[in-house]
Amino acid sequence: MISFNSIRGIYFSPTGTTCAVTKFVVQQLALRWSLPYSLTSYTLPVEREQWKPISENELVVWGTPVYAGRIPNKTLEFVKEHLKCNGAKFIAIAVYGGRNYDDTLAELCQIATEGGLAPIGATAVVARHTFSSTLNAGRPNEEDFSALERFCKEIDSESATIFSAPGNPHPEKYYTPLKEDGTPALFLKAKPALDKQRCNNCGICVEICPMGSITLETEGVATTGVCIKCQACIQKCPQQALSFTDEAFLSHVRMLEKTFGRKQK
Ligand SMILES: Cc1cc2nc3c(=O)[nH]c(=O)nc-3n(C[C@H](O)[C@H](O)[C@H](O)COP(=O)(O)O)c2cc1C
Incomplete structure (x- = not known):
C-alpha cells in the first residue's frame, strides 16, 4: 500500500x-x-x-x-x-x-x-x-x-529507515567562485550588459526574469533590481542583446570550463 x-x-x-x-x-x-x-x-x-x-x-x-x-x-x-x-x-x-x-x-x-x-x-x-x-x-x-x-x-515509498542525503544539512557558507588564477571571482553585483543596437524592446526578458528585476525603458531594457546570474534573459533573448561582460564572471567561466570540461577527464 x-x-x-x-x-x-x-x-x-x-x-x-x-x-x-x-x-x-x-x-x-x-x-x-x-x-x-x-x-x-x-x-x-x-x-x-x-x-x-x-x-x-x-x-x-x-x-x-x-x-x-x-x-x-x-x-x-x-x-x-x-x-x-x-x-x-x-x-x-x-x-x-x-x-x-x-x-x-x-x-x-x-x-x-x-x-x-x-x-x-x-x-x-x-x-x-x-x-x-x-x-x-x-x-x-x-x-x-x-x-x-x-x-x-x-525508491521504496514506505521505507521504515530514516533517509539521509549526502552533505551538510545546516551549511553556513556558499561555495566561493574562483577566477582562473585561483583567487575569488567577485561578481555578485554584475548585471547583464545590453547591446542597444540589438534590443527591440520585445519585453521577453522582463517576463522571464525570476527576480522581476528587468524593466522596459525607452532606450531598451534595464536590470534595475537584483540579478542572480541565472542566465535566463541571456539565453531567451531572441535578439541576443544581453550578455555578461564582467571580467571576474568571465574568468570564473573560463576556470570552470578548464577544470570541469571534457579535456580534464
Ligand atoms: C548563480 C549560479 C551558480 C551556480 N553554481 C553551481 C555550483 O556551485 N555547482 C555546479 O555544479 N553548478 C552550478 N551552477 C550551474 C547550475 O546548477 C546548472 O546550470 C543548472 O542546470 C541550472 O538549472 P536551470 O537550467 O533549471 O536554470 C550555477 C549556476 C548559476 C546560475
Whole structure:
C-alpha cells in the first residue's frame, strides 16, 4: 500500500534543465504507480504568488538547481516557507553544472523534514552548466536519464529507515567562485550588459526574469533590481542583446570550463 494518491513536481528553473529533470522523474514515478501527476513552477514571481499548498496525499518531488553549492540563496526563504506538510513523502532533486552539488540535497531534505515531510530519496543530476555553452553540453544525456529511471525504480515509498542525503544539512557558507588564477571571482553585483543596437524592446526578458528585476525603458531594457546570474534573459533573448561582460564572471567561466570540461577527464 502506498500512502499517497498523486505525485507533484515542484521546481525552480530559470534555464529549463531543472524543469526537464523534475518532470522526467515525476512521469517515471507516475507510470510506476499508475498515479496522476502535476507540476508546479516557482521560477517566476507570478508563479510564486499562485502557490497552492502541499497536501498530505501528494508525493512531492522538489527540484532545485545548485547555485554556489546550495539551494539558490534568493529562493531559500520561499522554499522554507512553502516546503511544509505534515506526513507527505518527499524526494529531493538537485541539478548542477558538473562542478559539485555540495550541500544542496542535505539542505533541501533538512528543510523538508523541518516542514513535516518525510524524505524517501534524493538524487543529483549533471546538466549543462548554464554559465557556458560547452560545459556539459548535451547533459542530461541518455545515460543520465537511464540512471534517473533506475533511481525511480529503486525508491521504496514506505521505507521504515530514516533517509539521509549526502552533505551538510545546516551549511553556513556558499561555495566561493574562483577566477582562473585561483583567487575569488567577485561578481555578485554584475548585471547583464545590453547591446542597444540589438534590443527591440520585445519585453521577453522582463517576463522571464525570476527576480522581476528587468524593466522596459525607452532606450531598451534595464536590470534595475537584483540579478542572480541565472542566465535566463541571456539565453531567451531572441535578439541576443544581453550578455555578461564582467571580467571576474568571465574568468570564473573560463576556470570552470578548464577544470570541469571534457579535456580534464
Ligand atoms: C548563480 C549560479 C551558480 C551556480 N553554481 C553551481 C555550483 O556551485 N555547482 C555546479 O555544479 N553548478 C552550478 N551552477 C550551474 C547550475 O546548477 C546548472 O546550470 C543548472 O542546470 C541550472 O538549472 P536551470 O537550467 O533549471 O536554470 C550555477 C549556476 C548559476 C546560475
